[in-house]
Amino acid sequence: MRQAQVAVPIGRARFTELSLLVWVALLAVLGFIAVVAAETSTFAVAAILVPSVFILLVLSLHVFLIARRFRGDQLLMPIAAGLTAIGLVLVQRLASDLLLQQLSWTIIAGGAFAATILIPRDLTALARFKWTWAFLGVLLLVAPLFPVIGREINGARIWIKVGPGSIEPWEAVKLLMVVFFAAYLEEYREVLSHSQRRLGPFPVPPIPYLVPIVAMWGIAMLVMVFEKDIGATVLFFGIFLAMLFLATGEAFYALLGLALLLVGGFVAYQLFGHVQARVDTWLRPFDDELRFGTGYQLVQGLYALANGGLFGAGLGNGMPDRIPVVWSDFVFDAFAEETGLAGAIALLAFYLLFLYRGMLIALRAPTPFLQLLAAGLSFIIALQTLVIVGGNARLIPLTGITLPFVAYGGSSLVTNWMLVALLLRVSEVSNRMRGGP
């Protein structure tokens, strides 16, 4: 695409982004000082070492965008950085031995962000390789099932071995699937939404076009059965349904999909122990046989939430370590205990901002592919937050989804930062076309 570059000597200033990043920097420093001081009972300069590295990383990303004369959105990066800062503070608080590992992952995530800004030269070209993405995604999805490379941790078989560690391929699958869905739906939305045959108020598209819905349902169920990962199942299918609805505007598909998910869930509940255990724990965690068994984690989390009250126990002052595996599964409860309802609402407001901004980017995007891509990417973050926070608060059954940007975990942090970069790229395309900021 031909575009006249207006000659700006140094780069293109991003004042909004910079001013927001200053607050993020302050947030990181204060959080670390509070947590470290509470633990060691003294103020030490060493406390600001990790936040300083983080601030340097974020500022260098900012400078990188300026140097590239990048014209994309200025809000999303600071929001993601703020959440990552809260995440680092919480890792220091809940599992300080994992802090250096998480900091390294944060740096890798920053690199992945920069690479995603640089590498796909033309975003729309991603649509042309849609079947490649689909194939790769399915391959990664089933990879943990193979005996040598797959690995089962905490009852879920969703990991593959890489060198000494293991990564969660599902995280990368999220992005691949959204790109594929966006490209597929852009091509076939006409057929799917303007079918001439109707059954009452519902469209009846030609059978071949129904295949993807059924195939998606099958794959989602497969994940539930063999990898024992209910969270991924809900996310995977949820993203697909949301994008299908966005592309076609037919509530029928969403309802059909939900019905399929409910039927699948019910059958799985009847047949599989791990699904049954999740649901039982959710419905009656305080029962005698569950209270100190599978329900222990959830019950401790609920006590932590209750203990938080309106303004919390104060950072570093609560007892979140009484929740097992709190740093990866229950960070929301831990944060709510120490900062109270006030902190919990602020945290959710971060995600609200992210979703709102992402949807605006989708609305402004010039082509259906880019619109669906931006909407799907924002929706991943929203749905993930909903599923894990709902699980932590016992509104829905608990699943092993990570709280985006905040929970401990490398694969998730890296892919979420790539997701932010993709959203920025979409907003850049619209800004260039519309002559906006």
Added chain:
Amino acid sequence: MEITFAVLLWGVRIAFMVVLYLFLIRAFGALQRSLASETQLAARPLGIAFLVVQKSVRGAPRVGDRLPLRAVNAIGRDAGNDVVVNDEAASARHALVEFADGEWWVEDAGSTNGTLVNGATVRSRERLQYGDELGIGRVALRLEQ
């Protein structure tokens, strides 16, 4: 009051919460401002140029109608487009016509039946001259000043 370690620590904790909310207030403010400028952009006067209907079908704009253009125009069957072409052969979001670098450009937005310029299918992004005829579905539109 004596400033003890505990008081200082609570000071830091409260400062953390305050900064958390200040960030959110700033971010919502920035969102608000960008929405406002967006609205301004959309409210720019119409009529830098016109698409004059040459050929049409029932329900679509009538032959001879002068459809005003903005700087950036989405053309398609959906009511949300800047130029609505209500023809079954047109896609919901069919094409984009925009004024950039002092010239008019047309780009197909992934339409089912394609976009034509003077009878030739638009491949990627093509320049439009005044007098060129744009084909969207069964409707023909001529770019005029």
